[in-house]
Amino acid sequence: MKRYGSFCPIAKASEILSERWTFLIVRELMLGAFHFNDIRRGVPRMSPALLAKRLRTLQDCEIVSTTPISGGRGFEYRLTQAGEDLRPIIELAGHWGQRWARSKLPPGELDPGELMWYIRRHFGKIGLPARRIVMQIDFTDVRRMKRWWVLLEDGEADLCLDDPGFDIDIYLTTDLLSLTQVYIGDLSFARAVSKGCIELDGPRDLLRGMPVWFARSRFADDNPIWVD
Structure with missing residues (x-):
């Protein structure tokens, strides 16, 4: 850790x-x-060795605590009170970054695994049917991780890269940029469908509600100030 030599x-x-x-x-x-x-x-471009090093530093600084996993290998990592106190700072950094530091999503910033991991966390609950929903998402322009299955049930979402074996309720076909734009708030879900950037197949009642419950970043409503 580099020091500033300041109090x-x-x-x-x-x-x-x-x-x-x-x-x-x-x-x-x-x-x-x-x-x-x-x-x-959540940080797919970070090496495992560097992640382990950063976690040790956060533990040394008493921002993260570790507990051995019962009956298994490895540790569970949790924020301490010092770490929890960073929550509003991280939130504000996200709002600031969306508004003032956004790029226009060049190819080097697009990753299907990272996007789907973010999407998994942010499905809405309003308008989502109570039963299990299985959605197949196909990317038309990537070579790896091009097909995903999302299982939505009891307010939780699970991701699969292998067919989970359930009947598919919704088929969604898109390109990586368009779905990233929808998630980050640059393009509304309804607009993406009307432009043909997203193609849907499934029961009409399910598709009708998707603009309400499909995943969006918590910062999607912050309008960016483009500087590039």
Whole structure:
């Protein structure tokens, strides 16, 4: 950890939080990723070795606590009170980033695994039928991770890269950029469908409600100020 050599509290906080990936690791813990592999899914471009190093640093700084997994290997990672106190800071950083630091989504920032992991967390509950819904999502323009299954049940969403064996209720076909734009708030779900960026197949009553309950970022309503 690099030091500023200053007593300033902002400098002290920056010594810990300004290291690359640290903010994103705290974000993952805030969103309920408590195991190493779950945290990795939220930061897919980060190496396992560096993630382990950053988690050790956060533990040393008493921002993260670890507990051995009962009957298994590895640890469960949880935010301490110091970590929980970062929650409003991370939230404000997200709103600020959406408004003032957004890119226009160049190809290098698009990743199907990362997008689907985010989408999994943010399905709405209003308008979603009480029964289990199985959705198949196909990306038309990627070579890996091009087909996903999403299982929605009891307010929770599970992701599968292998066919779970259930009947499919909704088929959604799209390209990676369009679905990312829908999730991040640059394109409404209804507009994406009307433009042909998203193609749907399934019962009409289910499809009619999708603009309400389909996943969107919690920052999607913040209008970006484009600077690039």
